[in-house]
Amino acid sequence: MSMKFNFPSPDLQIGFALELKKFRSVYLQGALLETIQNLDVTEIDRQLAEYVCKDDLSTLAKFGLRGELLFPVPIVVA
Incomplete structure (x- = not known):
């Protein structure tokens, strides 16, 4: 016996993800x-370290980005 599944269109999920x-x-x-x-900023840097x-911080710095981003x-979270 074979079963056929009908999946809903992903349009709603795709639209939500883009928004x-x-x-x-x-x-x-x-x-x-x-x-x-x-x-x-010095405390941010201390915590990042x-x-x-x-290596992850260096990768970001290579693109001119700071770690807290x-x-x-x-x-930052508190």
Whole structure:
């Protein structure tokens, strides 16, 4: 006996994923940058050195990016 499955169209999920991607780049990135602006950069750097692999930080630096943009260290999350 063979069964036939009817899967719903993925259009809704794809649309949601695309909208979420736009939302993240516009709103969440701005909130992160605003939060970082009010923090002690030397403490951010200390925590990045403690929690993040040096090679990963070097890879980001190669592209001119700081570690807190990708790695959620405690001072940024709190």
